[in-house]
Amino acid sequence: MIRIGIVGCGGRMGRTLVQQVLETDGGALAGGTERPGSDLVGQDVATLVGAPPAGAAVTDDPSTLFATADAVIDFTTPAVTVENAALAARTNTILVVGTTGLDAGALARLAEAAKKTRIVQAPNMSVGVNLLFALTRRVAATLGVEYDIEIVEHHHRHKVDAPSGTALGLGRAAAEGRGVDLDAVADRARDGHTGAREDGHIGFAVLRGGDVVGDHTVMFAGPGERVELTHKASDRVIYARGAVRAALWAADKPNGLYSMTDVLGL
Numbered sequence: 001m002i003r004i005g006i007v008g009c010g011g012r013m014g015r016t017l018v019q020q021v022l023e024t025d026g027g028a029l030a031g032g033t034e035r036p037g038s039d040l041v042g043q044d045v046a047t048l049v050g051a052p053p054a055g056a057a058v059t060d061d062p063s064t065l066f067a068t069a070d071a072v073i074d075f076t077t078p079a080v081t082v083e084n085a086a087l088a089a090r091t092n093t094i095l096v097v098g099t100t101g102l103d104a105g106a107l108a109r110l111a112e113a114a115k116k117t118r119i120v121q122a123p124n125m126s127v128g129v130n131l132l133f134a135l136t137r138r139v140a141a142t143l144g145v146e147y148d149i150e151i152v153e154h155h156h157r158h159k160v161d162a163p164s165g166t167a168l169g170l171g172r173a174a175a176e177g178r179g180v181d182l183d184a185v186a187d188r189a190r191d192g193h194t195g196a197r198e199d200g201h202i203g204f205a206v207l208r209g210g211d212v213v214g215d216h217t218v219m220f221a222g223p224g225e226r227v228e229l230t231h232k233a234s235d236r237v238i239y240a241r242g243a244v245r246a247a248l249w250a251a252d253k254p255n256g257l258y259s260m261t262d263v264l265g266l
């Protein structure tokens with residue numbers, strides 16, 4: 001039995017993760033965290049999803065959670081995640097990171113922490129999107145630069161980072177397929193008199209609105225035809241399933257930084 005803690009357990013993903021752990025054979029809730037001052041602190045974490053108490057509390061002190069959990073799942077903000085990575089390293093606790101908007105500095109801190117524990121980090125934990133990463137790499141490697149690559153994403157009105165971590169991951173996959181560095185070719189925003197599109201660039205377009213769970217399309221717009229690869233999420237459970245699977249998968253792995261590609265064997 002692996003005891004799993006949920007950081008940010010009151011959030012959209014936090015609650016979905018609590019429910020998923022309750023439904024997982026081989027997993028038990030170790031507790032959860034919320035920010036200091038939250039009304040949820042002190043409650044039993046299982047009651048957040050209307051389940052009977054599991055004997056595991058919500059705390060505002062993450063070190064308490066890391067001291068008791070075998071694995072912790074973190075879908076919060078970059079600042080919170082970086083602090084938790086250091087705690088995971090100190091306590092040799094498995095950490096599964098779904099938080100997006102991590103910059104190069106934050107990713108370096110995760111890599112440093114992963115020398116002392118197992119960390120699985122991915123901008124999207126669903127099977128479908130991880131398959132889309134592989135397909136995007138392959139199509140980009142097959143089609144020439146006369147096919148303009150544009151990535152379109154649509155998320156709910158509460159999302160705070162843009163482009164989504166998944167859109168950037170799809171951009172990286174396309175750039176890898178073409179053998180180029182994404183940072184050198186990414187057009188992350190367009191406004192005003194931009195001039196014509198540059199050959200080989202990868203464009204991003206961001207939509208925010210409503211309660212859209214997460215839609216992503218990679219478009220290859222060529223002369224006379226257009227190829228589109230699309231994933232549409234209709235339930236956050238796809239991310240929670242992947243994250244809990246990652247926590248169980250990491251249990252017998254050596255220290256290191258892993259991705260969902262490793263977990264899924266893609």
Ligand SMILES: NC(=O)C1=CN([C@@H]2O[C@H](COP(=O)(O)OP(=O)(O)OC[C@H]3O[C@@H](n4cnc5c(N)ncnc54)[C@H](OP(=O)(O)O)[C@@H]3O)[C@@H](O)[C@H]2O)C=CC1
Pocket residue numbers: 007008009010011012013014033034035036038075076077080097098099100101122123124125126165239
């Ligand atoms: N990799 C993947 O598959 C997926 C990744 N994500 C990513 O997960 C992240 C969270 O998304 P979502 O669940 O929608 O966001 P929410 O804002 O709903 O959830 C974040 C939770 O973390 C809490 N929190 C903030 N600060 C702390 C703290 N110091 N300690 C403990 N908890 C804290 C928030 O509390 P409060 O509300 O009080 O601030 C909130 O409850 C985003 O980066 C998103 O992009 C989302 C879906 C899938």
Ligand SMILES: O=C(O)C1=N[C@H](C(=O)O)C[C@H](O)C1
Pocket residue numbers: 100123124155159163164165166167213214215
């Ligand atoms: O914030 C979200 O909701 C999501 N965030 C992730 C991202 O930034 O790609 C994954 C998913 O698209 C939902």
